[in-house]
Amino acid sequence: MAVRTSFEVVHSCGHTQLHDLSDRPADKRASFARWLASKDCTDCWKAARDNDSASKEEWLAARRAAEQQAAADWAAQFEMPPLEGPEKALDWGERSRHQLVTAAYTALVTEGTWDEADWAALEEKIRTISRAGWWIDQRDAEGTDLPELLDAATEADLGTENPFR
Numbered sequence: 001m002a003v004r005t006s007f008e009v010v011h012s013c014g015h016t017q018l019h020d021l022s023d024r025p026a027d028k029r030a031s032f033a034r035w036l037a038s039k040d041c042t043d044c045w046k047a048a049r050d051n052d053s054a055s056k057e058e059w060l061a062a063r064r065a066a067e068q069q070a071a072a073d074w075a076a077q078f079e080m081p082p083l084e085g086p087e088k089a090l091d092w093g094e095r096s097r098h099q100l101v102t103a104a105y106t107a108l109v110t111e112g113t114w115d116e117a118d119w120a121a122l123e124e125k126i127r128t129i130s131r132a133g134w135w136i137d138q139r140d141a142e143g144t145d146l147p148e149l150l151d152a153a154t155e156a157d158l159g160t161e162n163p164f165r
């Protein structure tokens, strides 16, 4: 009698599933069926996987919303001008500006040698750059690079409603 190819496996999730193990060597089928029994059935495994990616997306969206809120609060507190540019770039630009400017403050003032007057002067320059795309372009920059980057900004990066120009 040939070794059977079809195994009814009771999975750890409690479901019973019929498995065709004909593609496995005859002497390996029983142990493979035992291994399968220690796992969830295919449906439960897929459901758990989909659930994982859904909750990961949810987590990312929540984190982005929190960052956006922090950037908006910060912009209001320090009287940063609203950014200009394509609609889809505005939020990203705001988050990028917030991250880079707070990193610069930490590096230059909190951990560096700048005093508040030095920083206030830089902050004036920061306020002049309202092109969202400029901030997005600098998203990977080091905080300590911000003064040099601001000096390199051109007329086109200043806002159209800029009171400082």
Ligand SMILES: [Zn+2]
Residues within 6 Å of the ligand: 011, 013, 014, 015, 040, 041, 042, 043, 044, 045
């Ligand atoms: Zn199951």
